[in-house]
Amino acid sequence: xPKTTIIYWMLVLAIVTTGCDPAEVVERQPDPPVAVVxxxxxxxxxxxxxxxxxxxxxxxxLPKFDALSAKGFVPTLRRGSTGIGYxxxxxxxxxxxxxxxxxxxxxxxxxxxxxxxTMNDSEKMNLFLKEPxxxxxxxxxxxxxxxxxxxxxxxxxxxxxxRIEINSHKFAFEVEDNSSKVWLKFDGQRIAYWTREIxxxxxxxxxxxxxxxxxxxxxxxxxxxxxxxxxxWCREPSVDEFISLLRDGEVMLExxxxxxxxxxxxxxxxxxxxxxxxxxxxxxxxVQVRP
Numbered sequence: 283x284p285k286t287t288i289i290y291w292m293l294v295l296a297i298v299t300t301g302c303d304p305a306e307v308v309e310r311q312p313d314p315p316v317a318v319v320x321x322x323x324x325x326x327x328x329x330x331x332x333x334x335x336x337x338x339x340x341x342x343x344l345p346k347f348d349a350l351s352a353k354g355f356v357p358t359l360r361r362g363s364t365g366i367g368y369x370x371x372x373x374x375x376x377x378x379x380x381x382x383x384x385x386x387x388x389x390x391x392x393x394x395x396x397x398x399x400t401m402n403d404s405e406k407m408n409l410f411l412k413e414p415x416x417x418x419x420x421x422x423x424x425x426x427x428x429x430x431x432x433x434x435x436x437x438x439x440x441x442x443x444x445r446i447e448i449n450s451h452k453f454a455f456e457v458e459d460n461s462s463k464v465w466l467k468f469d470g471q472r473i474a475y476w477t478r479e480i481x482x483x484x485x486x487x488x489x490x491x492x493x494x495x496x497x498x499x500x501x502x503x504x505x506x507x508x509x510x511x512x513x514x515w516c517r518e519p520s521v522d523e524f525i526s527l528l529r530d531g532e533v534m535l536e537x538x539x540x541x542x543x544x545x546x547x548x549x550x551x552x553x554x555x556x557x558x559x560x561x562x563x564x565x566x567x568x569v570q571v572r573p
Contacts, residue, residue, distance in 0.1 A: 339389035339491055340515050340571070346374050347495070347513060347572065355500065355507040366508055367393045370495060389491040393510070394558060396496040405558045406534070410488040411551040412481070414466055414474035422547040426539055429453075429468055439540035445531050453537070461525050466535070482521035485564075489519045494561065513572035516565035523564050532560045 350356070350373050358365040359372050370393045371377075376385055385391045392407055420428060429451070430440035444466065448454040456465040456472065464481065466474040496512035527533045538550035562568045 337389075337491060337515075337517070339387040340493065343374075343386055343389065343493060344513070344571065347510065350374065351510050351572070355498075355509045358504070358506040358508065361504045361506075365506060366395055366497060366499075367391070369508060370497075370510060386493075389493060390489050391493050391495065392561075393495040393497060395499045395508075396512075406555045407558055407561060409533070409554045409556055410484045411553050412476060412484050413549075413552050414476050416474045418473040422539070422549065423541060423545060426541050426547055429473075430540070433540075437540055440537050441540070442537045444535040444537065446529055447531065455528060455535070457525060457529055461522075464525065464528065478521060478525070481524060485519040485521055485524060489516075489564070491515070491517045492519075492565070511573060512570070514562070514568060514570045516562060516568045518566040519564045520566055527556065527560055527563060532557050532563075 350370075356369065356373060358369050360368040371385060371391065374386070376391070394405065394407065416425070418425065418428075426438055426440045430438050431451070433439045433441075442449060442451040442453050444453045444455060446455045446457075448467075452469040454467050456467050457463075458465070462478050463475045464478075465472045492515075494514040494516065495510055496514075497508040497510045499506060499508055501507050524533060533554060533556050536553045536555060538553065540548055542548050556564070
């Protein structure tokens with residue numbers, strides 16, 4: 283039988299048995315081994331998926347962060363505890379601000395010194411500033427005189443950390459049973475309050491989205507250096523969790539005011555703070571996106 287005839291019948295047989303075009307039979311490549319497919323799937327599963335479609339801020343932030351992280355250690359641009367945040371924002375060309383909203387496209391940035399990706403229980407972070415609704419009927423200067431003390435510089439001051447348990451300055455929180463209000467008490471008497479709605483509003487204004495950046499550090503003082511390496515992206519803060527953490531003593535308030543020589547009050551703002559290791563508990567969603 284001629285060779286061309288044999289080839290012809292082989293092609294016919296391919297069409298009958300596979301139902302495919304012979305060219306497809308020739309060009310079809312073998313499936314990859316199962317082990318290779320599994321390895322690719324595992325790599326994809328390990329990569330955190332950021333909902334960039336719903337978060338322009340984190341999508342814009344990550345490339346900037348990656349470029350900064352690739353620099354390795356960078357020198358601090360400000361001495362002291364605030365140097366880590368100031369240096370981060372300056373290196374990312376973000377102007378320092380005290381606005382009610384976030385730092386970067388409405389997203390709040392928080393940086394902390396940490397070498398093991400575990401937020402420190404002994405350290406605290408600022409959440410937001412919010413003055414209470416005072417019910418004591420006092421003017422601000424009289425308030426400092428009544429609740430404050432004379433410090434080592436001979437200045438009348440009121441700097442106190444308030445928690446759910448009464449402190450040495452006789453301040454404490456009280457949460458109403460229905461959580462509709464958080465009261466500030468002095469010596470057992472209610473003197474000011476925040477409503478649940480006000481606290482929820484400030485949380486949403488300041489922390490709708492928040493990025494927590496961790497950094498390795500070396501050196502001290504003006505010689506300190508930071509290597510920014512970790513990013514945890516959080517969104518949708520819960521006022522219920524905020525109040526729960528306040529009840530547990532994990533959220534606190536810093537009263538920060540004194541009288542100037544003129545007798546006028548200098549108020550740095552009443553600041554709610556939280557222990558670093560509990561910050562993620564405030565949010566409904568938390569994703570570690572770097573490293």
